[in-house]
Amino acid sequence: MSQGSDVIARSFDCHLKVNFKLAMRDIPPSLDSLRVLSACVRHGNFSRAAAELHITPTAVSQRMRALEDRLGAKLFRRHGPRLTTTARAKALGRRVEQPLALINTAVDDFRRIRQPLRVTCAPTFAARWLATANQAGEPTSRMKRRKSPES
Secondary structure (H helix, E strand, O other), rough: OOHHHHHHHHHHHHHHHHHHHHHHHHOOHHHHHHHHHHHHHHHHHHHHHHHHHHHOOOHHHHHHHHHHHHHHHOOOEEEEEEEEHHHHHHHHHHHHHHHHHHHHHHHHHHHOOOOOOOOOHHEEEEEEEHHHHHHHOOOOOOOOOOOOOOO
């Protein structure tokens, strides 16, 4: 490869990387990275945030660096092993805290609602089974009986 084509290839590669990074800034960050940011802002420390989220401090650090790249702004000032949360990171972390709590509540509510279990069987088996379950103290009040079209 000649030197001229090598320069063009490097220039093209650099152009693609810059355009990709700019395009990535238009895509909102993942909920997971915002959840990690919220924990970091709340605790002011990657280790405590990691303990709350049940992940390693290294994973927290990697997610925060990826979020900084995605947003195109520094979220933390690093001073050796210590870090300080920037004002913009604090503001973002606090603003996403309530929506994340609403999402968690919605998911918890969804999990609590149990869909009925539908069992198709012969009427005599159903009658005997339900009678046995009722005598054993099973919660038959949630059971709904419906006649099959054959009976």
